[in-house]
Amino acid sequence: MEHVIYTHSEEETEQVAAELGKSLFPGAVVLLQGDLGAGKTVFARGVGQGLGVATHIQSPTFTLMNAHQGRIPFYHFDLYRLESEEELFELGMEEYLDGDGVSLLEWAEKFPEYFTLPVLQVTIEVLSATKRRLVLRAEAGPYEQVITALAAGGTKR
Numbered sequence: 001m002e003h004v005i006y007t008h009s010e011e012e013t014e015q016v017a018a019e020l021g022k023s024l025f026p027g028a029v030v031l032l033q034g035d036l037g038a039g040k041t042v043f044a045r046g047v048g049q050g051l052g053v054a055t056h057i058q059s060p061t062f063t064l065m066n067a068h069q070g071r072i073p074f075y076h077f078d079l080y081r082l083e084s085e086e087e088l089f090e091l092g093m094e095e096y097l098d099g100d101g102v103s104l105l106e107w108a109e110k111f112p113e114y115f116t117l118p119v120l121q122v123t124i125e126v127l128s129a130t131k132r133r134l135v136l137r138a139e140a141g142p143y144e145q146v147i148t149a150l151a152a153g154g155t156k157r
């Protein structure tokens with residue numbers, strides 16, 4: 001299943017992501033794809049808001065992962081600086097993915113062989129300085145429901 005949403009500002013992307021965050025569940029994994037500056041961290045910020053995270057969500061570029069507490073834990077990864085799959089094991093990635101929170105990853109496509117479990121995939125394409133095309137993809141039931149809920153609530157778009 002695939003669903004496309006166009007946004008016209010950072011705030012709008014954040015809103016869409018916040019809406020999505022509301023229906024994410026423990027153990028959910030979201031992979032964000034898109035070029036540098038596409039809006040992955042903006043999207044992550046929205047997901048965090050939707051999960052009820054009160055603190056400001058910054059890019060985990062140097063820390064690799066920031067853990068936040070919302071209605072369930074929110075683990076925000078940025079794998080841009082990671083060089084090997086081995087480092088994923090050192091990070092304890094397995095436990096986060098299997099865990100009780102939502103894991104969201106920027107730059108997971110660097111490790112295509114590692115993330116084979118069902119996920120919600122979000123691709124952000126830059127159309128202009130302020131316009132983005134968000135493509136949400138899922139092939140497993142629970143994630144399809146998340147997309148369906150978002151699509152149903154998104155009549156204003």
Ligand SMILES: Nc1ncnc2c1ncn2[C@@H]1O[C@H](COP(=O)(O)OP(=O)(O)OP(=O)(O)O)[C@@H](O)[C@H]1O
Nearest residue numbers: 007008009010013036037038039040041042130132
């Ligand atoms: N419609 C939009 N949606 C999201 N961001 C937008 C939009 N229009 C403009 N922007 C701008 O694009 C930038 C997105 O930056 P962001 O840090 O989220 O990108 P990123 O994909 O996380 O990059 P990186 O790969 O470096 O982590 C911000 O400066 C934001 O203001």
Ligand SMILES: [Mg+2]
Nearest residue numbers: 040041059106
């Ligand atoms: Mg980022």
